[in-house]
Amino acid sequence: MKAGRVSVFGGPETVEIVDVPTPEPAAGEVLVKLRSAGLNRADLLIREGKFTEAPVPIVLGVEGAGEVAALGAGTVGFTPGDRVVLNPMVVCDACPACRAGRDSECPELQVVGEHFDGTYAEYISLPARNVLHAPEGLGDDRLAASIVACMTAWHMLKTRAQVRPGETVLVVGASSGVGSAAVQVAKALGARVIATTSTGRKEQQVRELGADEVINYRAVPDFHEQVRRLTGGIGADVAHETVGRATVQKSIHALRHGGRLVGMGSHTGHVAELDLWSIYRREITLIGCHTSNRAEIAEFLPLLADGTLRPVVDSVFPLERASDAQVRLAHPDRFGKVVLSIGG
Template sequence: MKAGLVRRVGVLEIDEVPRPAVGDGEVLVRLRAAGLNRADIVVRDGLFAEQQPLPIILGVEGAGDVVEVGDGVTTLEPGQRVVLLPMLVCDSCDACRSGRDSACRSLRFLGEHTDGTYAEYIAVPARNAVPAPDSMSYTELAASLLAYMTAWHMLVTRGQLQAGETLLVVGAGSGVGSAAVQLASALGARVIATTGTEAKREKLCAIGASEVVNYCDVADFSSTVRALTDGRGADLVHDAVGGATIQRSIQSLRHGGRLIGMGSHSGPHADILLYSLYRNEIDFRGAHAADSRELPDLLPMLCDGRLRPVIDSTFRLESAALAQQRLVSADRFGKVVVTID
């Protein structure tokens, strides 16, 4: 089969590799699309400390059709359209039994710890193949599940966002950022978003942002956020940017506000003024991945169109290297997807 893999650090190549065999409890999926993720770049460049030794097929997100089921699989059958859950868990600890994937101590990910979705076929545990709604294309499916599950985990499970609250989404033009804007708006929150271009301002307003702050036009977006909230500050901040924005995110919050951090694209270290946390009693919470228990609440919103993935661009698998270039482009808005013929 054809696959996009890394044999040497920093180099993505398209080559023929053996099709994976199906084990007990697994299904073989003929992939039709793969959503790109920043993790793909980190693994490609050898910067992820826990990744599988090279070679590795990249790709965390994907969608396609079941073509074969292994022994013991009763929940799926050949021909079913599925979207993949990228979280690989032990399925036996207390966290797994309660659907808290992010708390599994054996948690691994497709495309990071094992071969991923830049391929024509992938074998995964049956629990990782979620029956997909007919209302969504393969491209939309590949761009949707992880971004919206991450947004749900950050905003609802960890952030406890309530209707009527004010949410600030920092770096809202990314895949998970745009998902957070849509989700929060659908849940009845007021959304303030930050971005770096006027073109993205219009797009963010179109998907649910009430106000958009262009961080290239203001020295400190936290001052603008406070002005937009009559000096009070936001109730919750969604920050997936990392070190470059964390302090300003803290300063954007009301007294007793919550900061949800996930991701460190601008660097893994941050210079934080601790007094700004203590004095204002800020609740700083981390978020990692998502939980399968969140699917019953999220999937209906995708199925009925209340949430619709934002697709920036699509590329063929043969052009996956170009797709990765687009992924890190400053003017990207939403998800980049590779289609697999």
């Protein structure tokens, strides 16, 4: 089968389309013929040698969608031809955390495309628990763009920050895959949404996703001051922060007394200098996030099916142009997810 693999670290040109063996489904596994694969920042970090847990060579790709091609021995619940989407978090399913449904706490947690070969490929074989029947109404490209962005935003806002109806949520960097999902999740939870983005075109796109107010952070670099003006001087209840060093202090300043900053991701740097007084004196809660679990995915899948949550696809490239797709992923003009189309 064809696969997009990295064997040496470097620029986009290091993503090579190569022939590799088609996997055979082991007992309890599902072989999926992939139709689409979603790109993520992790793909770039691995390619650049900044994700040391990844083995090399490795087939990139955290998320994907397609159809069931074959079943391993003892696998039930699927029929060849079923449309499916992948949960990329592979766990032991035996430890106390897994038995309690807290997948993210599994000591053996591994991620598709980060710890083993991923979805830039024509086929992938995964445990049946990682293969989900696709919600109706979404094409392959939007399916491939749906799970990681939605599961991250849902885990951050619903589970960890416990956003309540009527609260104000600031989404920093709303044009990313996770950011665009966070705007929609916050609205689905009944919140007022203030979002930041970088251009006039993106401002309109973010409003179309449901944001009540949008701040162009290039025109208004101190976006936290505008957040305070928009909230009558009080500040937001929750800040959804995935940008990292460049914005985290401003996100803290944007919060009300007793507000919550929920963070995951650090695209501009994972080490930041913070003003501790801005946290201590206003009793700010910092909430860290890693990943989601199966129960949370089950909570938001109906919202994908009924259109409440709409995966945002920026662009689609054929598998053969995976290196070009990575260039687009890093482009500042991107809005939403970049997707690979596989197998025509």
